[in-house]
Amino acid sequence: MISSLLQVLEFVAFLAAAVAILELYLHVHFSYFDHPWFVSATVAVAPVLAAVSGHSLSVGHLPSLVLAAAGIQLVSALVFRYVVRGKHSLPIMLLAPGFIGLGMLIAYPLAFEVYLALHDLKLTTIMAWSRTGHIPFVGFKHFTNVFTSSPLSSVTFGWLFGRTIWWTFINVFFHVTGGFILALLLNNCHRFRGLYRTFLVIPWAMPQVVAILALRGEFQSQYGFINIMLGRLGVAPVQWLTQHSLLTCTIINVWLGIPFMMVIILGGLQSISKHYYDAAAIDGASAWQQLRHITLPLLRPVLGPAVTLGAVWTFNNINVIYLVTGQAGGTEDADILVSALYKAAFTFYRYSYSAALAIVIFLILFIFSILWLKFSKGSESVYG
Amino acid sequence: MASVTLRRISKRYQEATVLREVSLDIADREFMILVGPSGCGKSTLLRMIAGLEEVTEGDILIDGKVVNHLAPRDREIAMVFQDYALYPHMTVEENMSFGLRLRGLAKAEIDRRVDEAAAVLQIKDLLKRTPRQLSGGQRQRVAIGRAIVRKPKAFLFDEPLSNLDAKLREEMRIEIAKLHQRLGATIIYVTHDQVEAMTLGSRMAVMNGGIIQQVGTPAEAFFRPANHFVAGFIGSPTMNFIDGAVAGGMFKSPDMGFKLPGGTRASGPVILGIRPEGVCVNKTDGSSLSEPVPAAIEVVELLGYKRNLYLKAGEKRLLATVDASFDGKPGDTVSMSLQLAGIHLFDQETKGRIG
Numbered sequence: 229m230i231s232s233l234l235q236v237l238e239f240v241a242f243l244a245a246a247v248a249i250l251e252l253y254l255h256v257h258f259s260y261f262d263h264p265w266f267v268s269a270t271v272a273v274a275p276v277l278a279a280v281s282g283h284s285l286s287v288g289h290l291p292s293l294v295l296a297a298a299g300i301q302l303v304s305a306l307v308f309r310y311v312v313r314g315k316h317s318l319p320i321m322l323l324a325p326g327f328i329g330l331g332m333l334i335a336y337p338l339a340f341e342v343y344l345a346l347h348d349l350k351l352t353t354i355m356a357w358s359r360t361g362h363i364p365f366v367g368f369k370h371f372t373n374v375f376t377s378s379p380l381s382s383v384t385f386g387w388l389f390g391r392t393i394w395w396t397f398i399n400v401f402f403h404v405t406g407g408f409i410l411a412l413l414l415n416n417c418h419r420f421r422g423l424y425r426t427f428l429v430i431p432w433a434m435p436q437v438v439a440i441l442a443l444r445g446e447f448q449s450q451y452g453f454i455n456i457m458l459g460r461l462g463v464a465p466v467q468w469l470t471q472h473s474l475l476t477c478t479i480i481n482v483w484l485g486i487p488f489m490m491v492i493i494l495g496g497l498q499s500i501s502k503h504y505y506d507a508a509a510i511d512g513a514s515a516w517q518q519l520r521h522i523t524l525p526l527l528r529p530v531l532g533p534a535v536t537l538g539a540v541w542t543f544n545n546i547n548v549i550y551l552v553t554g555q556a557g558g559t560e561d562a563d564i565l566v567s568a569l570y571k572a573a574f575t576f577y578r579y580s581y582s583a584a585l586a587i588v589i590f591l592i593l594f595i596f597s598i599l600w601l602k603f604s605k606g607s608e609s610v611y612g
Numbered sequence: 613m614a615s616v617t618l619r620r621i622s623k624r625y626q627e628a629t630v631l632r633e634v635s636l637d638i639a640d641r642e643f644m645i646l647v648g649p650s651g652c653g654k655s656t657l658l659r660m661i662a663g664l665e666e667v668t669e670g671d672i673l674i675d676g677k678v679v680n681h682l683a684p685r686d687r688e689i690a691m692v693f694q695d696y697a698l699y700p701h702m703t704v705e706e707n708m709s710f711g712l713r714l715r716g717l718a719k720a721e722i723d724r725r726v727d728e729a730a731a732v733l734q735i736k737d738l739l740k741r742t743p744r745q746l747s748g749g750q751r752q753r754v755a756i757g758r759a760i761v762r763k764p765k766a767f768l769f770d771e772p773l774s775n776l777d778a779k780l781r782e783e784m785r786i787e788i789a790k791l792h793q794r795l796g797a798t799i800i801y802v803t804h805d806q807v808e809a810m811t812l813g814s815r816m817a818v819m820n821g822g823i824i825q826q827v828g829t830p831a832e833a834f835f836r837p838a839n840h841f842v843a844g845f846i847g848s849p850t851m852n853f854i855d856g857a858v859a860g861g862m863f864k865s866p867d868m869g870f871k872l873p874g875g876t877r878a879s880g881p882v883i884l885g886i887r888p889e890g891v892c893v894n895k896t897d898g899s900s901l902s903e904p905v906p907a908a909i910e911v912v913e914l915l916g917y918k919r920n921l922y923l924k925a926g927e928k929r930l931l932a933t934v935d936a937s938f939d940g941k942p943g944d945t946v947s948m949s950l951q952l953a954g955i956h957l958f959d960q961e962t963k964g965r966i967g
């Protein structure tokens with residue numbers, strides 16, 4: 229208890245120190261860049277500081293650290309002296325702490341992931357790593373492994389990728405159509421609208437784990453609500469969780485994802501001026517034509533980003549699949565890239581392999597998002 | 613083109629009655645103005661004619677046929693909205709052709725009609741732009757163009773010029789008048805602008821509180837207002853009103869008294885109305901003017917070709933509009949008299965016109 233509190237305090241103190249050092253560094257470089265001794269003094273001080281801190285943190289290869297510090301500081305000092313020249317000092321100094329946060333939360337993990345992917349950390353090397361801090365370097369071997377071996381026991385990367393695309397497409401399709409239909413109903417309903425909306429948002433507002441586990445129970449083959457109801461209709465029990473796991477996961481995820489789209493689309497519908505519908509009615513548009521020619525185009529600015537987000541979330545959705553199929557003896561039939569990634573890392577302990585797989589998945593999503601935003605013009609407003 | 617008839621139309625929203633028993637006959641090719649203060653129900657009436665609002669009671673007839681239960685698209689009517697309501701995601705051309713495309717007209721015919729309307733409205737260069745790339749006046753033209761291409765039975769305009777600046781409004785007013793002559797269309801035009809109301813229409817219906825107060829030509833409404841409200845609403849600057857009583861052909865108020873022209877049937881408490889142009893200052897022409905009373909000038913405004921004098925006779929304040937050449941300054945005392953021919957008398961109880 230006390231020790232974990234102390235750890236937190238230590239971390240806070242570490243952050244404060246990092247911010248203070250960075251600000252001090254910037255202050256010196258913004259205020260004294262024109263001083264004749266500026267470059268030589270800072271380049272002289274930097275290796276000393278690097279040597280002291282490197283020694284106290286017992287980093288190996290002190291000479292190269294010292295050399296690197298001197299080199300980096302030389303470049304930095306020259307940039308501050310001849311390019312920056314004290315300009316924009318206030319905004320940069322105010323932004324600096326934010327960059328420390330970004331660095332710790334994004335840049336460092338990303339760099340570590342690349343490092344992991346190029347080395348070989350797995351169940352058999354992890355003990356050696358914790359003792360010596362050394363993992364064997366293997367280059368791009370894991371990246372080729374990603375495409376040639378299975379992250380799980382049998383299913384290949386190609387299959388997983390195809391299944392992920394299918395899963396994403398089907399889910400987003402039903403999220404959008406379901407959300408759209410519900411939003412239209414809600415938009416045209418004036419009594420109890422707030423009440424209905426509250427009910428419809430519940431699956432989304434509930435902690436996902438609870439919602440998923442509750443629904444998984446309903447799909448249980450013997451005691452689940454669904455099979456009991458089917459049994460009443462004379463249908464033989466369906467093995468939802470083992471034989472139709474992908475379908476089950478899809479149904480659950482559709483149910484979970486509709487409320488988000490509904491809320492977004494409802495907001496979009498309510499922001500469309502009533503006047504356009506009046507004008508269209510006078511122009512002779514039927515209800516269907518108004519939907520087609522007024523509602524849909526004017527919803528594009530909200531639908532575009534919502535579909536992009538929804539697709540990325542679904543592509544990355546591990547909760548449903550892991551919670552439904554992830555327990556011991558669970559099937560691999562429903563796994564998509566990210567759930568396979570999770571299992572590879574935390575069920576099969578193939579850390580470096582997983583890091584490489586994660587980088588591949590990241591690149592796929594990144595390219596997809598860029599292309600999608602470019603071609604759907606989703607981020608463009610129709611109103612200007 | 614078509615005639616439009618309203619038969620004892622009422623509109624209620626839950627509790628509030630917005631229109632009461634409105635009856636109006638609009639002939640084929642007529643330019644009818646609906647004018648009245650804000651909130652009197654002009655837009656509601658127009659939207660009911662268009663089919664955008666339900667009729668609570670009464671009948672709407674187009675070309676003699678009851679259309680109460682027809683959807684807007686089956687009424688063959690076009691409407692120009694106050695804020696234009698151009699579809700933001702369509703180009704000018706698409707905006708104008710939308711109704712025609714929905715009706716499945718041939719492409720060639722659509723192009724011909726759009727071109728023709730664009731030529732009339734001088735928006736040919738704008739066809740490929742979207743509404744957000746247009747100025748207010750250009751949007752207004754596009755909105756009118758969208759109405760014209762449809763060749764509807766009647767046009768409804770809801771304060772189409774109220775978002776434009778004074779100069780543009782004047783230009784567009786003349787455009788609309790020309791358009792009416794050119795198309796020979798039935799037009800129902802809502803405004804609360806005095807000048808539009810007086811100059812555009814062949815007849816006007818003055819509304820207040822959901823009731824039509826007077827229907828007539830602009831001249832009738834101006835020279836023979838049917839009641840106190842119309843008298844005060846039509847004309848700018850507004851008419852002066854003096855509360856008083858008539859007895860034996862004599863008008864008497866606490867601040868003045870004079871003999872009314874012979875033949876007046878009025879007697880008892882009245883409201884006397886006189887337009888500012890009918891208030892004369894330092895004029896002596898016995899027979900056509902009332903007996904002069906002394907009045908003090910409080911404020912003088914030069915309008916250019918005219919001058920407004922704010923006068924105080926006894927306790928009564930009146931506005932007089934006189935020639936710009938009038939030479940007087942605040943504090944002067946003048947002799948004020950009223951043109952007998954310009955006097956309107958209204959019953960204090962019913963507010964209706966007497967005589």
Ligand SMILES: Nc1ncnc2c1ncn2[C@@H]1O[C@H](COP(=O)(O)OP(=O)(O)OP(=O)(O)O)[C@@H](O)[C@H]1O
Pocket residue numbers: 625628630649650651652653654655656657804
């Ligand atoms: N949906 C509605 N529910 C209740 N009252 C309404 C509704 N729509 C309009 N009203 C009322 O009806 C009256 C007439 O409104 P309308 O828009 O026809 O006025 P208007 O004469 O066009 O005014 P303006 O010159 O300001 O445009 C107003 O008092 C308004 O508050």
Ligand SMILES: [Mg+2]
Pocket residue numbers: 654655656770
């Ligand atoms: Mg209105």
